[in-house]
Amino acid sequence: MGPFSDERVLVTGGAGFIGSHVTEALLEQGAQVIVVDDLSTGSVSNLSHLEGAGGLRMIEANAATLPVAALEGVTMGVHLAARTEVAASIEDPAGTVEANVLGSVHVLEALNKAGARSAVVASSAAVYGEVPIPVAEDGPHRPMSPYGAGKLAVDHFVHYYAHHTDLAVCALRFFNVYGPRQHPRSPYAGVISVFAKAALLGEDLTINGDGGQTRDFVNIADIVKAILIALRTPEARGEPINIGTGHGISIEDLAREMISVAGSPSRVRHGPDRPGDIRHSVAKVDKAESLLGFTPSVPLREGLVTTVEWMRSQQQG
Template structure:
């Protein structure tokens, strides 16, 4: 069994991946600055887990964490698009410099395989009304999207120049257990489900007719495991979505059914740089990966709501 590094491993997606790696018998290092992640997301008493509290923007810390690993899942980033709009300089340190540090540390230490968490945000509004395939023109509307796209380009440079083996996934909207609802920057499903359960008013930015392609975290982890562990991976970036568009209004209706009603809704202006419609064409992913069985939105919501 091998040892893998998961940057951002104390966060939502990262900690779910850590659980899967440990369950498969591997050893895992986690590098996380706990800006969003939590120690309580990790089984710290597992002797096969080594937690390093540190910042991916710190090249020395990253080099130490990478040395001797069989592969890296690079998930550390400020995941909020809105946070990058509000504070581009600081989010760039995590979202771009962190990625460059991972590439450089891997080159130094001869580690090749890296799974990279890119994002549907790089397409901007170019997918309006259609399923977005990977050839769709890129139109990053925010610092978050620009940093993710730049990270893809750097990984490709390190692949061509230094033999890195990047498995690049463009996640659409991931949801599920451990997505932290406590910040206004948090993922919409985590906020809406928590507020519905607590009977607190819900803010909808815009008219609620914007759509997202929601993907359950357990299904994503099955793909990330293949990206880390397969003999070979395709270097072309792959969309991760189910090609199903759900509007926020439809999402709220689902949550209302499961919770037996909804708290009051307030409509606020749409967020700057917010994408209107986002739906993946996942043909390329299906061609290269064993697709997990889909956890439907309602089932995922049930699990989140503890029903």
């Protein structure tokens, strides 16, 4: 028994970084979970430790073409499936719209038709672009990539579904999420997993540009907490809500902190700027606090320790 024991929850992208943690937490709290994942960037190995637990069903499929019939009895949805690479979205804007915008509309429509009560959709800090910090939900919005523009478009569909159908859905705008299972393989992976890997191997930590750019890093445990609260908070209906810490750290300071946490001989070096990178990104977090009663609880140093421990176990395994 648990707070979700009467729920059957669809998690799209459930074999990915955020999705596998959400799936784990929902199962722990008594839910039945249907994961739909096409395994384009996710992996069944992210869920293999949950196989024996019961309550989990994995469907390997494109969420954008999922038939409503597959969602029979689903009461809630967490829509995380997306193409997440910002640079790839600049290479293929139309493909990004098809996967992330049309795909999301399809999932929202299917959840509504299946009679689901509530849902959370993954939005992103990328909807804001280069604007004064801290960034608030009501804007300005100046997305600098098809990825960010697509996420903003989906936020508008969330508003439509929330106010004109029976689906109580909200959009959580995640800032820079980090933690175990974020894979450092792709060049677009979170900087924390890339730095953790380099620090453990004793390799240089390469910063794009001067390192003065700031980011708001939020731990995966806090993201999971926010999603689970939002699923059960009707007042969040239709709202975009920032999920960050409200604190920025420069990439230079992050690199030094990582070297210290890993006890590594690595050094910091600087490479060229990454085109399209915003300078500062920090969330205004009042809305998450007032609407969801959510405040992040994992301090960055503690989160870095857990991430480094996980990375160490991966390198040894």
